[in-house]
Amino acid sequence: MEWTGLNELREKFLSFFESKEHMRLPSYPLVPHEDASLLLINSGMAPMKKFFLGLETPPRKRVTTCQKCIRTPDIENVGKTARHGTYFEMLGNFSFGDYFKHEAIAWAWEFITEVLKMPKDRLWITVYQDDDESIEIWNKEQGVPLDRIVRMGKEDNFWEIGSGPCGPCSEIYFDRGEQYSCGKPTCGVGCDCDRYVEFWNLVFSQFDGDGNGNYERLEHPNIDTGMGLERLACIMQGVDNLFEVDTVQNIMKHVARIAGVNYKENEKTDISLRVITDHIRSTTFMVGDGVLPQNEGRGYVLRRLLRRAARHGRLLGITEPFLYKVCETVISENANAYPNLVENKDYIVKVIKVEEERFARTIDQGMQLLNDMIDKLETSDKNFEKVMPGADAFKLYDTYGFPVDLIREIIEERNITLDETEFTRFMEQQRERARKARASMGDLGWEEDVLADIKDKGKFVGYKEVSAKAKVVAIVKDNVRVDQIGDGDFASVVLDVTPFYAESGGQVGDSGSIVTGQNIFSVYDCKKSATGHFVHVGEMGIGVLSVGDEVTASINIERRRDIMRNHTACHLLQAALRSVLGNHVHQAGSMVDDSICRFDFSHFSAMTPQEIAKTEEIVNRMVLSAVPVEVSEMPIAEAKKLGAMALFGEKYGDVVRVCNVKDESIEFCGGTHLDNTSKVGLFKIVKESSVAAGVRRIEAVTGKNVLEYIQENNEILQRTAAILKVGNPNELPDKVSAMVSEHKEMQRQLDEFNAKIAAMQAGNMFENAVDLKGLKFASVGLTGIKPEVLRTMGDQVKSTHPEAVCVLTTINGGKASIMVICGQEAVARGAHAGKIVKAIASLCGGSGGGRPDSAMGGATEIFKIDEAIAQIPSVIQGMIK
Known part of the structure; x- marks a missing residue:
């Protein structure tokens, strides 16, 4: 067999199955379409599920694809091994009730032995232990010796997920040679060592399983095959792992150039190179399919991958954003197969660069906090198991955007574990708050079952018509199908023809009426159910409406025009x-x-x-x-x-x-x-x-x-002009400017007046000062004075009373500002303004602190201030030397 590039292998596979009358479909986006069961497409079969389940009709009975996929369950192992990766491409050929085992096996063998020219003596086949039919096809029709066909159990060679289509599968292995063997006498196909590589799985969906071990043969069995493109490239290029495949290697080389390192010179460096290479492949394709970095869902997966890659860049000594540069290499290596990457290159690069810059701004502060947490744990009792509190991890996640997986990875390097239970509790509390904050969207999930047997989903004629003759095919009231509704009933109506646009694509549904004779059903909204039915939601205003009625359905034309605008x-x-x-x-x-x-x-x-x-x-x-x-x-x-x-x-x-x-x-x-x-x-x-x-x-x-x-803005201007007694609203800017200047001058004069009053009070405050072992303690409470004035008073006290300890307070808008001043002599004898203000604030529902000679604080429980200050003399006495 000849060395073949990854891009060439992809094209050879798709072209081969096109020659077998398969329709080549482009890769589906990584974001699943109308499939809430998946966060991201994780297999070549995933987008085909709707065809296998009969939910949609496939474009052709024979289809072939190369599907981009993301899997993240083993993300912690990415980089640590040369096997694991989050992004990969899956080659597949599918039959929806057309050909079956004979053709699937024959074409698989033809492709790998005649097109790729793999040596037959290095190929092995596994089959389900009871699938004699497949063994006979492999042996008698394709000439594979029986000693190269291995029967395996249900766990390995039978594909099923719950109930539904399922069946046996047959896997194709490549023998890489004895040099890759584990050396055990039992080493063979299915061994965990690197000798035998499974690269193509042929699934024969021939049963309908009920999930309890009972199977019925399908009238029209299906074929679903999957072959990892990168794994195939490893075999064809004679390399040990996906990071040495040509296109992937070119991405890694770009990372290595930026970092100034070489692959396979240092194991720690190699881990970081692999992490970055894998993650930038995943993130480039995810952004290209519309995913944006966020703190939940697939956006969180993207953010997690980008930030993990950025951190490993720092481990390589890269301090500036760099992933967006490597992203360009990912795009160029995949340009022919995925032209959308080229079309959206500027956008993809921009998104990745902005996220890198955002992470760079927070990581230093967050890392400092994380390191402080780690240092605190490491200086505790060395015989005690080191566990980071879940509250600390949640703070890093919630405040600094640190993915918990990254936190877990960093602390594990220091032999510290995370209190997962506590972290989960904080996460659940946050989710509960989010759930309560979201109003119910009133989804129509019940429609899937209630309307499942209604074949007539409603022909939409609303692009050209605003009114249409129709027949009522179903009515749903209180989540139950009914035959008739009457005055005042709220219900959902399904018609065989409708001019009502159903909410989708960001456009709201139409409103209007459904009328038969004198009977009127007012339509408030139109939605499309999970089963694709046009559902008219509204209220029966006059008369009755029954299933089978001939009606006239009319939209609100004026509202539709406003929506179209x-x-x-x-x-x-x-x-x-x-x-x-x-x-x-x-x-x-x-x-x-x-x-x-x-x-x-x-x-x-x-x-x-x-x-x-x-x-x-x-x-x-x-x-x-x-x-x-x-x-x-x-x-x-x-x-x-x-x-x-x-x-x-x-x-x-x-x-x-x-x-x-x-x-x-x-x-x-x-x-x-x-x-x-x-x-x-x-x-x-x-x-x-x-x-x-x-x-x-x-x-x-x-x-x-x-x-x-x-009109609304004009009315606001007119009212404002009347309040300010301005004849022409055009004069308002000058009037307001003059009033602002006047207000500033009045405020300046008021501040000066308050400062003079405060200075007078400061001068008199020591008339009733308390003697504390030779120091003078005094306090004064003010109202409406700005905190800056307290500082001025405090400077005056320090300069004139070196032996003084003084507490100044002012109340503004229900909150108190507290200032404590200690003169030079008082400080020398042990008085500490920061500790004093902290003691006062803690008694009044606040906080504070500062230097020994000057400190500020704040409090909300202003009614406790006098009581708190009364306790300060004893605090000061405890400080004095």
């Missing part, structure tokens, strides 16, 4: 933002209804007033230019040629709907739109804010909502 404006806004801020801007979410256009987008700093004004000006220019808006369906390949922008991580079918604002914006979109930008009317940005790290939000209004916004 905001939706089309959202597209114009994205084009304007990319023009003003750069091409790294991508939609990160949106919500359009009849009152507002809310658009979330990738950007890494607050927009300046000038940028907001420029964005607004560009959108209104497009509006006033009366640009035609064309919405049409076309093949996805044609849409991409037009340059249509797609949502990150979104999976599209072969035919897509495209909204084209001529020469301004082209986007994939399933929503409803205007036919001309002029119908937006006006566009006004009312708010720009932060949503999450690297994500900003703009809220804007259009059409009549702009007029309402202007």
Whole structure:
């Protein structure tokens, strides 16, 4: 067999199965589409699950893919061994009720022996112990000797997960030679050593299992195969592990150049090189599929990988952000297979660089705190097991963004364990707070079961029609299917035809009415259920509605028009933002209804007033230019040629709907739109804010909502002008400026007056001073005096009364400021202002501290101040030498 590059192997596999009449599908995004059971795609079969389960019809009965995958259960081992990695690609060929064992085995053997030219005498086959059929095919049809076919048990060679399609599997192994053997007499296929490498698994889904060991044969069995691309490359390139495969090695070499080190010279250095190489592959692809660093979900996986890689960069002596540079090598090595990486290169690099910079700003402070915690543990009783409190770990996680896995990894290097139970308790408390803070979204999860047998899900005609004749096919009330509803009943109605847009893609559902004769059902919202049914949610206002009724379904036309204004404006806004801020801007979410256009987008700093004004000006220019808006369906390949922008991580079918604002914006979109930008009317940005790290939000209004916004602001100006007795609102800036200047002058005079009063009181405070072994103790309480005035009084006391210990307090807005002054002689004799103020504040629900001669504190329980000060003479006496 000849040395073959990873990219060439991928193409050879896909081309081979195309020659066997398989449809080549591009890799699905790493973010699962409509599959809540997975955080990230973790196998080649995962995106095909819907086809195997019969939930969707596959595009063809024969399919082949190279699927990008992420797995993180063994992340702690990544780097420590040369085997483990979080990112990999899985080659696969699939049959959905078409061919079965004979073809799957024959083509697998043909590909590896004739296309890749692997030596037959180095190949081994395993089969399920009871699968005589597969053994016969391998032996008699493909010529594999029986002594190279190994029967294995259910644990190794039978694929099933719970109930559903399952079946035996057959695995193909490559013998790397005796030099890789463990040397045991029992060494053979299935041994844990490095000699026999399993690289292709052929799964024969021929049963329907009930999860309790009972199996029925499927009428149309399926084929699901999976082969790790990197593992195959290791075999074809004669290398020991994935980090020595050509494309991966080039990434590692880039890291090594930046760090100024070489691979295989130092084991600790090698661990860091492997960690960084693996993690930058994972994170580049994750960001390319729309994942952003966050503190939960898949965003947390991304942040965790990036920060672990950044820390290992520091272990290599790299103190500046560098991962974003290596990211460019990842992109170039995968450019042909994954062109979306090239298309979004600027964005991917920017996201990774910003996260690196953010981590760099916090890691030093966080690491200092972590090291202090570790030092404290290490200086405790050496015979006692060192355990970091869960509260400390949670503080690092919650305040400094330290992934707990990183904390765990660092402390384990110092032989310290984490109190997992306590940490989990703090995490659960945080999740509970988050759950309580979130309002219920009123999901329609019950629809999946209640409507499962309703085949008519509702034909949507609302792109062109605002009203339609329809038939009621189902009614749901109180989560139960009913035949009829009457006056005042709240319910959900399913029609066979509907003009109502169901909430999706950020656009809210339509409202309107369903009418038959004098019977009226008011539709408040329209949603799409988990089973794909159009569900009209509302209330029966007059009469009754029954299953089977012929009805007229009509949307609220004015509301729909307002929604379309905001939706089309959202597209114009994205084009304007990319023009003003750069091409790294991508939609990160949106919500359009009849009152507002809310658009979330990738950007890494607050927009300046000038940028907001420029964005607004560009959108209104497009509006006033009366640009035609064309919405049409076309093949996805044609849409991409037009340059249509797609949502990150979104999976599209072969035919897509495209909204084209001529020469301004082209986007994939399933929503409803205007036919001309002029119908937006006006566009006004009312708010720009932060949503999450690297994500900003703009809220804007259009059409009549702009007029309402202007009217509301005009009324505010008129009321303000009347209050300030200004005839013309245009004079308000000058009036307010004059009032601010006047206020500042009055405040200055008041501060001077208060300072003089305070000085007088300071001068008199020692008239009733208490003698404490030759020192004078005095206190004075003031109201409405700023803390700065206390400092001035304290300086005066120190300069004139070296033997004094003085407590000064002032109350402002329900809070107290406390200052303690100790003169030079008092300090010499042991008085300490910091300790005194701390003692007072602790008795009043506050805190404080400072130097021996001067200290400040604060308190909230102001009614306890006098009582606390009364105890201070005894505190001072305990200090005096």
